Amino acid sequence: MWILAxxxxxxxxxxxxxxxxxxTPNCHRHHIFYGSRRQLSERYGFVIPVAAHLHEFAPGSIHDNPxxxxxxxxxxxxxxYFEEHYxxxxxxxxxxxxSWL
Structure with a gap:
């Protein structure tokens, strides 16, 4: 049985x-609102591809500097984007x- 991503x-x-x-190719897909709001990020399209070092592997990366x-x-x-479209x-x-603004 195949499970599709x-x-x-x-x-x-x-x-x-x-x-x-x-x-950069072969990047990570970052949920802009993660944790308990991960599914909301998916619903609204708030997912963005980022290079691994920007995502979690370098000082100052997204997850290193929440x-x-x-x-x-x-x-x-x-x-x-939400306020303009949703x-x-x-x-x-x-x-x-x-609010983050």
Whole structure:
């Protein structure tokens, strides 16, 4: 029996095979809102391909520096997209827990 991998998509790019920032191939798919909000990231397209070193392997990477630097930038990008395409800031807060803008 084959189990198919989930098809992740992004509101920020159609190319999920190359890092959004560097163009590096074979990158990680980062859920902008992770942990308990991972499924919400998938539902709204807040997943983005990033090079491994930007994701979790280098000092200052997304998971090394939560809610700051690149992680904060991505959350702000996602919230701005939400407010332009899906709903209000209050609706965003209700869904994602807080405002990043």
């Amino acid at each position: 989930k098809r992740l998509w992004s509101v920020f790019t159609e190319d999920m095979e190359h890092c959004y920032f560097t163009g 809610n700051k630097g690149l992680d904060l930038k991505l959350k702000q990008m996602a919230q701005a 709903g209000t800031r209050e609706e965003f807060r209700c869904i994602f827990g807080k």
